[in-house]
Every structure is written in structure tokens, then in C-alpha cells.
Amino acid sequence: MLTKYPTISALRNAYLSGNYTPIQAVADAFAIIDEKDKEIQAFLELYREEAKHEAVLATERLKKEGDNAPALLGVPIAIKNNILIKGKKTTASSKMLENYVATYDATIIERLREAGAIFIGATNMDEFAMGSSTENSAFMTTKNPYDTKRVPGGSSGGSAASVAMGAVTASIGTDTGGSIRQPASYCGLVGLKPTYGAVSRNGLIAMGSSLDQAGPLTRSVLDAEIIHCVMAGLDPKDATTIAPDTYPDVPVKQSYTIGVPRSFFEQGIDTSVMKVFDEQLEKLAKAGHKIEDIELPLFEQGLAAYYIVMPAEVSSNLARFDGMRYGLSEDGDTLREVYGKTRATGFGAEVKRRILLGAYVLSSGYYDAYYRKAEAVRSMMRKELTDMFQKVDLVLTPSAPTPAFVVGEFSDPLSVYKQDIFTVPVNLTGVPAISVPADHVEVEGKALPVGMQFIAPHQGESRLFDIGIRAHDKIQGL
Amino acid sequence: MKRQDIIELAELVRIDFTDDEIARLEKEIPSVLQYVSAVQKIATDVTEVDPGLRRNVLRSDEVVSTKPEDVEALLDSAPVREGRYIKVKKVLNVD
Structure with a gap:
């Protein structure tokens, strides 16, 4: 076993020097899972046999190919369970898909496979990615490895915990309103939400189709960059993916x-x-960056627009779960009864709430007052932000308003929604953002991680990686 | 928002709610709606909504993938299958 949980580059160096092999890495991954996951509950399913088999192949391949081997060869990775892996259960942590087996690989899974990644298992999440804590999973609540009384964040909470507990080198999550960045912040990790369209959504279980993006949760910014570059790019199977030169160039400075x-x-x-x-701001200023107070009044109203647009898209996307073609099906005398019973049994409380809310804001008579206004606000926000990026290179906020909260702390939906106040405007406007560990705060004798969020103009991922590597990796000696 | 509104929405979204669920939604939905109604004060003029990026995304009308094993896997996912068909309850009721 390595003495320290490695980054992708550290792992690769160990492989190339011959001190460590993918066979050992995968054995160590399962040893850590066997030791810790009873308590943490990050994984819904483990791919033990396939992973061991892949590890043998990767070990042989590394011997032959050395430094020419693909970027992620032999790297143990965990996958959020709303991303399709052919032949594997893809549940989205919902009873609706408890026994659903994916019939194809998501495009990002194909790309990760080709780059040599080894899939260790599927991670827990809030049902259909709706939530900020994994408490909305139909199966279990994942615990934060830094303090097991607390949540790991969500919805990609299992993915975050799987890396933070040391089981895998990186994991993949999805982010509709902060579902990668907030758990990254709570679990001391780097989390990237790419530009809308940068990464294919083919094979992701859709939540809000104009907002969803998949991205990495990693120990270093460089690792996030490596994985993002493997996953990103045009895909004929997702018409919303964009060419690299769709937006004006965002140079590194x-x-x-x-x-x-x-x-x-x-x-x-x-x-x-x-x-x-504030301490981080001081450090950035000392490092030669110029810190400027700015006003983004519309950005601050993002959460209101988000809780109209997102449920509207949720109610449309989840209409497909009808008990007819796949997933749960409850018997009834008529078609209507099958629908009603299946959806009543298959969906959890939060999912039902959002479907109902979405149907309301889209219904005739309320569409103009809610959905249309929210889309208008979204356009205005996009313009406000584009104008701001004429004056500044990056926008910086905390990733979440608090450190990880205690399991069961929130009972009313609105107070949980407010956890996403800094992250949702990013999805609404389609720009990329990265959450980078800032420091720890002491709460009840435990050191809880806190992240900060850098936001860049559309397709400004390389700028995010540049500032992130300088503000985090270099300082942490990664 | 009244109880009847929730019941009508439930019918639209095809979910059979219990009485307890309806009672809870009757409280929760209006509180969320009140919060999100902030958008109405911001977007007073909605004549121009930016449609975002637009380009032709249509591919040529050719069959690209119907490997027999894919068809089998998809049909096997269905709750009730009969040969190459998915069996469902009667859709149209003619008296």
C-alpha cells in the first residue's frame, strides 16, 4: 500500500518506476473499501471481478508500453450511479430503477475506458441527483469521511466520499446546480463543473437537460484537468456538445x-x-492577482430562477418513467392505474415534489408568470456575467455557505435548497466553475474542509486549471 | 394554492399521492412558489428571451444501430414482453 493517497500523476510515477502496480492499487482500493465502507456507505455496488481482471491487463500493458500508455491506465475510479455502464445496474439511487441494467455505455464511460481507467464501483447519490446530502437516496445515506455524523454533500456525495475515504484516486459526478462542487467542498476535494456542452450527456440519466454536466472529483486540480480532457469533446450522440472554438478564446495569464x-x-x-x-483572498493578492469587489445583482437571484427552470425540466424528463418500457412497473387494471401506482411507488418525496412543482410552473395560466420569467432572468444573468467578464478574468465565491452539515439537520426543503446559492447561477449561465479546497474549519473538535469556487467565461476551463494549480496544487506540493 | 389544485396537478403528473402527501405538498409548494416568484419582479419585460446557441444538429436519416443483441437487451428491459413487442394495458377505450 502507498503511504499516502495518491494523485493520478503520483500513481503513474509509482507505476512507471515499478514500485507499485495496478494489481496492487486495485487490491488496496478494495481493502480500504472493506475496512471503511460499512460506515461511510459510498458504494452501491462494487465491480470486484472486472476490476481485478482489468488490473492484470493494465499491469501487463504498463510493462510493455511504459510512458506511452494511455493517461488513466490502471487508475481506480468510481462512477456516480446515474451514468450508464453497459451490463451494470444504473439506479440513480431510485426505487424506480432499482433493477435496471444499462444496455449501453455512456460516451464518457467509453472515453474513460479507452484511456485505461479501472471502474471500482457505482456510488450513492441523491435520488435522480435531486438533493445536497445523499439523504434523498432510496437506499442509504453516505457519511462524510471527515466526520461521520455529517453528510458528504450531494448529489454526488458517494463519489466525493469514495475519493475522500481513500478508496479511489478519482470519481465522476454530475452537476445540475452544484452537485459536484458542493460535495467537493464538503469532502476536501477538487470538483469541476465544465462549460455546458463541453462534455457529452449521452448515457447520463437526465435531470435538467439545459443544466446537467458531468465532471471529475479529484485530489488535485491537475487530476481534474487530466480527467476532463479525457471526457470532453464533441459527440454525435449529444447534439448539445460544442466544438472547442465555439466561444471566444479565454487565455491563461x-x-x-x-x-x-x-x-x-x-x-x-x-x-x-x-x-x-478572506484569508484565501489575501493569499491570492500576495501572489500578484488583483482582487476587485464587484456587483452581480442578478446572479444573487439565481436560486429563484433555478427552482423554476430545474423542476420544469425534471417534470418533463421524468415523464419517461411510466412503468412500460423499463424500470419499476406496478400492476393495475388500466394504463392510468399502472402509471399512477408505478410513479407513486418508484419516486421518493423530493422527486415527487419537484415533478409537481415543475408541472405547476409549466401549466397553462402559470407558464408566463413563472417559466417564461425564469428563462428571461436566465438570459439577463448570462448578459450580466458576460459583461462582467469584460472587466474581470475570474469570479470567486465560497463553494457553499457552510461546512458539511449534520445528517438530518434540515427538515424543510427551502433551507436545503439554499445550500446551492453560489453554485446554481453557474449552471443557469452555462459557464465553467471549479471548487478548490481552501482550508479547514474546526467544528466540534473535527477539522471540516471548506472550498472556494472559481468561475470563468464559457470554455475557460484552462484558466480554471491554471489558477487552481497555482492556488492549490503548488501550495499543497501536489 | 388549494388542496384541489394539488389534486389536479397530481393527475397531470400521473402520481397517486396519499392524503398525507397531499397535505404536506399543500404547505411546501406554496412556500417554494413564494420564494421563486422573485423572478417576476426582475424580468418585467420578457419580449426578448435569448434562445442560446442555435445550429443544425440533424443527421442524415439512416439507420445507424440495430444490432440484434441491442434490440434483445432493450426488449428484455420491459416489464412485460411478448415476442418482439412490449405488452401494455389497452390504450384506447372504445365504447
């Missing part, structure tokens, strides 16, 4: 002007999080 929307931080943000954030 010697120093950046970083905009901070300070008035956004006035309500509901933890003082300990604010303290960590």
Missing part, C-alpha cells in the same frame, strides 16, 4: 483580475467560511 461579489455574501453564510475565504 501571468496574473488575474479576480472579481468578488461581496454583497452576495451578506446573508446566511457561516462566519468560519467567510474567514477562510
Whole structure:
């Protein structure tokens, strides 16, 4: 076993030097899972046999190909269970798909396979990616490895916990309103939400189709870059994927002007999080970047627009679960009865709530007052942000208003929704953002990680990686 | 929003809610709607909604994948299968 949980590059160096092999890495991954996952509950299913087999092949291949081997050869990775792997159960942590077996690989799975990644298992999540804690999983609640009384964040909470507990080198999540960045923040990881259209959604179980993107959760920014580059790119199977030159070039710079929307931080943000954030601002200023206070008044209203647009898309996307073609089917005397019973049994409370809300904002008589207004706000937000990026190179916010909360702490939906206040505007406008570990805060004797979120213009991922590597990897010696 | 509104929406989304669920939704949905109605004050003029990126995404009208094993796997996913068909309850009721 390696003495320290490795990054992808550390793992590769160990492989190439002959000190460590994919066979050992996979054995170690399962040893850690066997030791810790009873308590953490990050994994819904483990792919023991396939992973061991792949590890043997990868070990042989590394001997032959050395440094010419593909980028992720022999790297143990965990996959959120709303991403299709052919022949494997893809449940989206819902009773609706409890026994559903995927009939094809998602495009990103094909690409990760080709790059040599070894899939260790499927990770737990909030049902259909709706939630911020994994408490909405139909099967179990994942615990935060930093304090098992607390949630790992969500919806990609199992993916975050699987890396934080040391089981895998990286994991893949999906992000509709913060579902990669918030768990990354809660679990001390790097989490990337790419530009809308950068990564294919083919083979992802859809939640909000104009918002969803898949991305990595990793220990370093460089690792996030490596995985993102493997997954990204045009895909004929997803018409919303974009060519690399769709937006104006976003160059990497010697120093950046970083905009901070300070008035956004006035309500509901933890003082300990604010303290960590201010310390990071000082460090960035010392490193030669220019910090500027900015105003993004519409950005601050993002959550209201999000909780109209997202449920509207949810109610349309989840109409497909009708008990006819795949997934759960409850018997009834008529077609209508099959629908009603299947959807009543198959969906959990949060999913039902959002479907109902979505149907309401789209229904005749309310469409103009809600959905149309929300889409208009979204356009205005996009313009506000594009204008702001004429003045600043990056926008910086905390990733979430608090460190990880205690399991069961929130009972009303609206207070959980507010956890996503800094992340949802990014999905609404389609720009990329990365959550990078900032520091830890002491809560009840435990050191809980806190992240900060860099936001860049459309297709500005390389700028995010550049600032992230300088503000995190270099400082952490990664 | 009244109880009757929730019942009508439930019919639209084809979910058989229990009375308890309806009672809870009667409280929760209006509180979320009140929060999101903030958009109505911001977007007073919605004549121009930016449609986002637009381009032709149609491919040529050719069959690209019907490997027999794919067809089998898809049909096997269905709750009730009869030969090459998925069996469902009667769709049209003619008196």
C-alpha cells in the first residue's frame, strides 16, 4: 500500500518506476473499501471481478508500453450511479430503477475506458441527483469521511466520499446546480463543473437537460484537468456538445483580475467560511492577482430562477418513467392505474415534489408568470456575467455557505435548497466553475474542509486549471 | 394554492399521492412558489428571451444501430414482453 493517497500523476510515477502496480492499487482500493465502507456507505455496488481482471491487463500493458500508455491506465475510479455502464445496474439511487441494467455505455464511460481507467464501483447519490446530502437516496445515506455524523454533500456525495475515504484516486459526478462542487467542498476535494456542452450527456440519466454536466472529483486540480480532457469533446450522440472554438478564446495569464461579489455574501453564510475565504483572498493578492469587489445583482437571484427552470425540466424528463418500457412497473387494471401506482411507488418525496412543482410552473395560466420569467432572468444573468467578464478574468465565491452539515439537520426543503446559492447561477449561465479546497474549519473538535469556487467565461476551463494549480496544487506540493 | 389544485396537478403528473402527501405538498409548494416568484419582479419585460446557441444538429436519416443483441437487451428491459413487442394495458377505450 502507498503511504499516502495518491494523485493520478503520483500513481503513474509509482507505476512507471515499478514500485507499485495496478494489481496492487486495485487490491488496496478494495481493502480500504472493506475496512471503511460499512460506515461511510459510498458504494452501491462494487465491480470486484472486472476490476481485478482489468488490473492484470493494465499491469501487463504498463510493462510493455511504459510512458506511452494511455493517461488513466490502471487508475481506480468510481462512477456516480446515474451514468450508464453497459451490463451494470444504473439506479440513480431510485426505487424506480432499482433493477435496471444499462444496455449501453455512456460516451464518457467509453472515453474513460479507452484511456485505461479501472471502474471500482457505482456510488450513492441523491435520488435522480435531486438533493445536497445523499439523504434523498432510496437506499442509504453516505457519511462524510471527515466526520461521520455529517453528510458528504450531494448529489454526488458517494463519489466525493469514495475519493475522500481513500478508496479511489478519482470519481465522476454530475452537476445540475452544484452537485459536484458542493460535495467537493464538503469532502476536501477538487470538483469541476465544465462549460455546458463541453462534455457529452449521452448515457447520463437526465435531470435538467439545459443544466446537467458531468465532471471529475479529484485530489488535485491537475487530476481534474487530466480527467476532463479525457471526457470532453464533441459527440454525435449529444447534439448539445460544442466544438472547442465555439466561444471566444479565454487565455491563461501571468496574473488575474479576480472579481468578488461581496454583497452576495451578506446573508446566511457561516462566519468560519467567510474567514477562510478572506484569508484565501489575501493569499491570492500576495501572489500578484488583483482582487476587485464587484456587483452581480442578478446572479444573487439565481436560486429563484433555478427552482423554476430545474423542476420544469425534471417534470418533463421524468415523464419517461411510466412503468412500460423499463424500470419499476406496478400492476393495475388500466394504463392510468399502472402509471399512477408505478410513479407513486418508484419516486421518493423530493422527486415527487419537484415533478409537481415543475408541472405547476409549466401549466397553462402559470407558464408566463413563472417559466417564461425564469428563462428571461436566465438570459439577463448570462448578459450580466458576460459583461462582467469584460472587466474581470475570474469570479470567486465560497463553494457553499457552510461546512458539511449534520445528517438530518434540515427538515424543510427551502433551507436545503439554499445550500446551492453560489453554485446554481453557474449552471443557469452555462459557464465553467471549479471548487478548490481552501482550508479547514474546526467544528466540534473535527477539522471540516471548506472550498472556494472559481468561475470563468464559457470554455475557460484552462484558466480554471491554471489558477487552481497555482492556488492549490503548488501550495499543497501536489 | 388549494388542496384541489394539488389534486389536479397530481393527475397531470400521473402520481397517486396519499392524503398525507397531499397535505404536506399543500404547505411546501406554496412556500417554494413564494420564494421563486422573485423572478417576476426582475424580468418585467420578457419580449426578448435569448434562445442560446442555435445550429443544425440533424443527421442524415439512416439507420445507424440495430444490432440484434441491442434490440434483445432493450426488449428484455420491459416489464412485460411478448415476442418482439412490449405488452401494455389497452390504450384506447372504445365504447
